[in-house]
Amino acid sequence: AQSVTQPDIHITVSEGASLELRCNYSYGATPYLFWYVQSPGQGLQLLLKYFSGDTLVQGIKGFEAEFKRSQSSFNLRKPSVHWSDAAEYFCAVASNSGYSTLTFGKGTMLLVSP
Amino acid sequence: EAGVAQSPRYKIIEKRQSVAFWCNPISGHATLYWYQQILGQGPKLLIQFQNNGVVDDSQLPKDRFSAERLKGVDSTLKIQPAKLEDSAVYLCASSLRSGWGNEQFFGPGTRLTVL
Numbered sequence: 001a002q003s004v005t006q007p008d009i010h011i012t013v014s015e016g017a018s019l020e021l022r023c024n025y026s027y028g029a030t031p032y033l034f035w036y037v038q039s040p041g042q043g044l045q046l047l048l049k050y051f052s053g054d055t056l057v058q059g060i061k062g063f064e065a066e067f068k069r070s071q072s073s074f075n076l077r078k079p080s081v082h083w084s085d086a087a088e089y090f091c092a093v094a095s096n097s098g099y100s101t102l103t104f105g106k107g108t109m110l111l112v113s114p
Numbered sequence: 115e116a117g118v119a120q121s122p123r124y125k126i127i128e129k130r131q132s133v134a135f136w137c138n139p140i141s142g143h144a145t146l147y148w149y150q151q152i153l154g155q156g157p158k159l160l161i162q163f164q165n166n167g168v169v170d171d172s173q174l175p176k177d178r179f180s181a182e183r184l185k186g187v188d189s190t191l192k193i194q195p196a197k198l199e200d201s202a203v204y205l206c207a208s209s210l211r212s213g214w215g216n217e218q219f220f221g222p223g224t225r226l227t228v229l
Contacts, residue, residue: 041222043205043207043219043223044205044220046217090156102159104156104157104158105156106154106155107156
């Protein structure tokens with residue numbers, strides 16, 4: 001069965017500083033990986049996704065993520081955080097067969113300090 | 115383009131009562147999903163519809179939860195009777211088709227509190 005681990009429950013970053021959110025997955029074959037963001041009272045919004053090819057994926061709002069098969073990781077990065085980035089971030093994995101159900105991690109809450 | 119609509123946004127009930135949530139997906143989206151998001155956890159898929167047929171309900175507690183998608187458009191999720199542990203945000207999502215290549219678009223959710 002597929003699973004996702006996000007080791008950090010909360011992260012606080014100063015505005016303008018760089019950000020890296022960690023995600024580790026467990027899946028027996030090539031995974032399909034996603035990062036979503038959820039602002040308070042809002043639904044989830046897709047930031048980026050990885051299916052194959054280039055292991056560095058660019059997304060919306062200046063985010064990028066790197067797929068590392070050897071480490072079973074798909075960490076999310078942003079070079080300079082803005083106060084509006086404060087939200088909860090979810091990593092998810094989907095199987096590459098059948099109806100491809102999404103399995104989410106528990107999320108990382110990002111706090112941005114002035 | 116209008117997004118996924120859900121109502122109500124908030125609901126407070128007592129245990130053993132019944133409750134229903136409504137979802138209107140993005141027009142033309144064949145696949146509809148209901149997720150349960152308990153505080154401090156990521157969303158968990160409850161049920162997935164392809165048009166008006168169920169393709170995955172393996173994590174739906176069928177003794178108390180039911181869902182339908184009449185005419186392959188709107189959907190209703192019902193809990194009867196509710197338990198304290200059902201307190202959560204219920205998210206509806208839709209996609210053009212099922213499968214990994216199709217982005218899921220999420221609604222704002224319904225926050226349920228069971229007292």
